[in-house]
Amino acid sequence: MTAAPKRLPATPRIAVRDLKKSFGDLAVIKGISLSAPQGSVISLVGSSGSGKSTLLRCINLLEIPDSGDIEVDGELLRFDPKRRAGGIEARQIRRIRSSLGMVFQSFNLWNHMTVLDNITAAPVHVLGVARAAAVERAHELLKRVGIAEKHSHYPAQLSGGQQQRAAIARAMAVEPKALLLDEPTSALDPELVAEVLQVIKDLALSGTTMLLVTHELRFAREVSSEVVFLHQGKIGESGPPRQILDDPQTEACRRFVRSEFGV
């Protein structure tokens, strides 16, 4: 035996194996596998209709996959195509959902709640965290995303960038195993994109595991540990960001990168 102990392979925060999803006759995801180790930032890129948003919605079970496996921090879900909801119990579906933080393209902050109530809602009502503790954590998170003074405002009183930062704080409040971001800057005015990207970058640097659907390829190159290029419901290419974005191997990926970068 050597002196250096062999390190056990850590459980990935999210693992997906041979996932498939159709809407009626339309196969949107045709067998996708990927793994997100702790602290990794995986960017999902591809043209619209490539299945990247559906993949994200499948992972937090907003869509129930037809078949395949999803594993969240070691908890395995095996979808049975013959059974309703893939044969997964409603309670387990809710538990998986509550262990992941979701950030939507159109923010989807709850209009009738103040920013603070938006952030404490899931911890208090789903995870059973004491209100005082949830409030304290919410204030910390708001400070972290740079809108500490906006806690008593309603979403309608905030700019798009501030709303999305509040939505990121809401997603982080459940202390998620991974953060799922679905085109978080696509609905923002160009001048507001940078402030949101900065928040995402800070979270990435501090070790938050992320799955990021994005069209911001420059940003993806900067923050990602891995870029996955989806093409027609399958993984077209995946690897380190520089390889995928600067030196794509397939024609489809080359064409996509060229059209996105505009060169």
Add this chain to the structure above:
Amino acid sequence: MSFDFDVFWSALTSRVFFEAALITVALAFLAHLSAIMISLPLAIGLESHNRAVRIAIRLYVGVFRAIPTLLWLLFFWNALPQFSTVFREAWYTPFMAAWVALTVNEAAYQVEINRAALNSVDKGQTAAATAFGFSPLQVFGLITLPQAARVALPPTVNEFITLLKATSLASVISLQELMTVTNQAVATSFQFKEYYAVAAVFYLLIVGLLTLLQGRIERYFDWTVERRSGQGWLAKLAGYRR
């Protein structure tokens, strides 16, 4: 002919008119409350995947909306006791009959208001709650219902005012509400304008107070003003200032 102010004033401050006004308000309030409780599940049922459920609700709304309130009052007071002896017992008072008649009638109107209000809630709002692991009941109670309530409020207050005045129809089944008492006072004294004025003042007062309350509730639902969070809704309602 001059206006006999003394008669007007003594009727306005009399116990019998005050009690009649209370019966009017209580009937309208209870009937609307039960109508809303019935109409909410019906409104949800209208979005059901089950075709039979949707048709049954449509049928209910169609029938109960088409037939005049006056006929429903007469039916529940005069005709229903002919179906069963249960409705000939002491508990079945004119108030009970009026309550039932106004409830089934009002529920039919309220279904449409509720359906429109529930549909107005953005799908992204419920998707976000679902994504964070809220149960279907929590999604409904914490997200859909409060957002729909804001939309439903103005037409619902309108309905309440209409209902409040419709309670006067219950004079045909001798319920001692405002108009019945007014008509009785007029029948013995022939002082029409004095007693009609008393009834008018009571209706004005009730609707006026209600309008003030509506303003309060609408400001509570105004989600564009900064506010301390964590207060109960009642505290917010009572203590809120613009």
